Amino acid sequence: MLxxxxxxxxxxxxxxxxxSLDLNTPTAILGANGSGKTTLLRTIAGLERTxxxxxxxxxxxxxxxxxINVSTRRRAIGYLTQKPLLFPHMDVESNLRFAEYVSQQxxxxxxxxxxxxxxxTFDLLPLRNKKTFEISGGELxxxxxxxxxxxxxxxLLLDEPLASIDVNRKKDLIPYLENYLQQNQLxxxxxxxxxxxxxxxxxxxxxxxNGSVVSFGDSSNVIQTLAxxxxxxxxxxxxxxxxxxxKYDSTYQIVTFNLGSDKIFVxxxxxxxxxxxxxxxxxxxxxxLARTRPSDVSIRNVISGTISAIQNDPLTxxxxxxxxxxxxxxxxxRITRKACEELQLMVGQEVFALIKSVSLEL
Amino acid sequence: xxxxDFSVIxxxxxxxxxxTLLLLVLxxxxxxxxxxxxxxxxxxxxxxxTLPLVLPPTVLGFYFLVVFNxxxxxxSFIVFLTGESLTFSFQGLVVASxxxxxxxxxxxxxxxxxxxxxxxLESARVLGANPWVCLxxxxxxxxxxGIVSAMVLTFAHTVGEFGVVLMIGGNIPGKxxxxxxxxxxxxxxxxxxxxxxxxxxxxxxxxxxxxVVYAMNREPTVRLT
Numbered sequence: 001m002l003x004x005x006x007x008x009x010x011x012x013x014x015x016x017x018x019x020s021l022d023l024n025t026p027t028a029i030l031g032a033n034g035s036g037k038t039t040l041l042r043t044i045a046g047l048e049r050t051x052x053x054x055x056x057x058x059x060x061x062x063x064x065x066x067x068i069n070v071s072t073r074r075r076a077i078g079y080l081t082q083k084p085l086l087f088p089h090m091d092v093e094s095n096l097r098f099a100e101y102v103s104q105q106x107x108x109x110x111x112x113x114x115x116x117x118x119x120x121t122f123d124l125l126p127l128r129n130k131k132t133f134e135i136s137g138g139e140l141x142x143x144x145x146x147x148x149x150x151x152x153x154x155x156l157l158l159d160e161p162l163a164s165i166d167v168n169r170k171k172d173l174i175p176y177l178e179n180y181l182q183q184n185q186l187x188x189x190x191x192x193x194x195x196x197x198x199x200x201x202x203x204x205x206x207x208x209x210n211g212s213v214v215s216f217g218d219s220s221n222v223i224q225t226l227a228x229x230x231x232x233x234x235x236x237x238x239x240x241x242x243x244x245x246x247k248y249d250s251t252y253q254i255v256t257f258n259l260g261s262d263k264i265f266v267x268x269x270x271x272x273x274x275x276x277x278x279x280x281x282x283x284x285x286x287x288x289l290a291r292t293r294p295s296d297v298s299i300r301n302v303i304s305g306t307i308s309a310i311q312n313d314p315l316t317x318x319x320x321x322x323x324x325x326x327x328x329x330x331x332x333x334r335i336t337r338k339a340c341e342e343l344q345l346m347v348g349q350e351v352f353a354l355i356k357s358v359s360l361e362l
Numbered sequence: 363x364x365x366x367d368f369s370v371i372x373x374x375x376x377x378x379x380x381x382t383l384l385l386l387v388l389x390x391x392x393x394x395x396x397x398x399x400x401x402x403x404x405x406x407x408x409x410x411x412t413l414p415l416v417l418p419p420t421v422l423g424f425y426f427l428v429v430f431n432x433x434x435x436x437x438s439f440i441v442f443l444t445g446e447s448l449t450f451s452f453q454g455l456v457v458a459s460x461x462x463x464x465x466x467x468x469x470x471x472x473x474x475x476x477x478x479x480x481x482x483l484e485s486a487r488v489l490g491a492n493p494w495v496c497l498x499x500x501x502x503x504x505x506x507x508g509i510v511s512a513m514v515l516t517f518a519h520t521v522g523e524f525g526v527v528l529m530i531g532g533n534i535p536g537k538x539x540x541x542x543x544x545x546x547x548x549x550x551x552x553x554x555x556x557x558x559x560x561x562x563x564x565x566x567x568x569x570x571x572x573x574v575v576y577a578m579n580r581e582p583t584v585r586l587t
Contacts, residue, residue, distance in 0.1 A: 045488060047484055047487075047488075071487075072484075072487045072488055073487045073488070073489075073490045073491060073492060074490075076490065077488060078488070079488045081481065081485075085479065085481045085482055085485050087482060087485075087486075087500060087504075088482075088504070089503045089504050090503075098489070098491075098499060099489050102486075102489050102490045102491045102495060103489075103490060105490075105492075105495075106490055108490075147489065148488075148489070151488075151489040151490050
């Protein structure tokens with residue numbers, strides 16, 4: 001549990017937050033640029049002067065009324081900045097050993113791992129003797145994450161950890177973070193502009209706007225109510241469907257999930273354990289509609305739902321349709337205005353949403 | 363070279379070494395504060411530490427005599443404490459050299475500290491490093507070239523100091539007679555041979571010193587792999 005009651009004034013900006021976050025599950029921090037996401041993380045880490053109170057679990061980190069201010073180094077926080085830094089005068093291994101050395105000097109409650117162990121699990125052995133300028137951005141982020149974990153944090157703050165990495169190098173970091181989080185319970189605040197990362201890592205989200213929390217809760221609900229264009233980099237609108245794991249078919253490499261009584265099939269090359277409940281990111285462009293349940297089509301995922309809203313803009317060729325599916329989950333679909341007219345779609349109508357399996361990923 | 367000149371060289375090295383080490387301890391924190399602080403007194407402090415660079419040594423020497431001569435309260439207090447006056451003594455030379463060489467220690471250190479990324483220090487703090495660990499595992503190794511060049515410059519500048527020594531130290535063999543003073547006296551007494559030996563030695567020493575500093579401050583060649 002992280003209780004925040006902070007006020008922090010800058011010449012052109014004010015962060016004012018009074019909320020308690022249950023951090024049993026990883027939590028995304030969403031918000032437009034300049035909404036205070038990074039400042040919030042820095043304040044929690046003790047790197048920004050603030051007035052007010054911050055309490056993490058049973059420890060008060062700052063309480064200006066009572067003159068308490070626990071210094072950054074005593075908060076046992078793991079903080080990965082947008083552009084992670086390693087110590088340039090040390091090679092990769094020394095950077096890790098330094099964090100291990102520092103953590104051995106103190107009494108800490110966070111999970112202890114050794115440098116040798118993390119060199120192996122993070123596939124850093126080939127890089128151990130490299131200088132920090134000799135490795136790629138993805139490798140640097142991975143080393144920085146390993147370094148952070150070696151410091152035995154009790155709270156992990158990640159500020160757009162994937163933003164500085166080339167799109168196709170994201171595999172240099174994501175699986176390692178995912179594996180670690182699967183094996184270790186570690187509260188995490190995760191700043192991101194990428195909805196697929198929310199789907200992947202963060203069952204709950206908070207939304208900042210202009211220095212205040214405007215929304216907090218289950219990620220699929222929070223994202224439902226958002227003006228997504230200002231917060232996410234993508235131009236399309238996505239929904240997060242909360243689904244339950246049923247089985248994995250290794251012959252075809254397909255995972256089956258349940259949404260109520262409907263089934264959703266997702267192809268995957270991952271063969272490890274699957275969590276019992278996951279969020280699937282569904283883009284509105286990948287959802288088609290049918291008035292009767294179609295047969296003989298290649299599209300595997302047919303989800304029943306009721307039209308709850310139709311947004312028709314005569315100036316564009318598109319119509320945006322909102323469906324309510326089983327378990328009250330929302331789904332967005334964008335079809336052409338012509339298709340909408342020809343199908344004679346109306347609010348309240350029962351329809352079937354068609355989603356190509358190949359458009360889904362875990 | 364006669365034996366007196368050896369004691370001159372020894373004394374000079376002694377003075378420069380002690381001055382350098384004391385200035386490192388004293389100038390380090392000042393340079394750090396100048397590099398990191400947003401305090402409004404910062405420009406004033408920076409100006410004061412740089413003042414010896416632009417003032418003639420006679421100004422410093424004059425006020426040193428005025429303040430520390432045994433007839434002033436401060437001067438007599440120091441005599442009471444140490445049994446010796448700061449004027450016309452080796453200790454006095456050390457104190458004056460510290461003031462006189464201050465900019466040669468503080469400026470290079472400040473430049474080195476300026477280059478140190480704030481994010482690196484924050485990252486060390488977040489990892490849990492205490493200030494002492496930050497200093498000797500992060501700051502000193504990162505700034506080692508700046509620190510060494512500050513020390514080399516301070517040492518060389520103290521070796522080359524003349525005016526202040528002449529004014530407050532006089533020319534007492536084994537106590538305040540350093541190389542620059544000895545050269546001056548050799549020239550006065552038309553002993554050009556001895557003057558040459560010391561002067562040429564000083565030129566070679568100073569050249570090598572500066573060579574070391576500039577060679578060290580060259581950017582390292584970054585290999586692109």
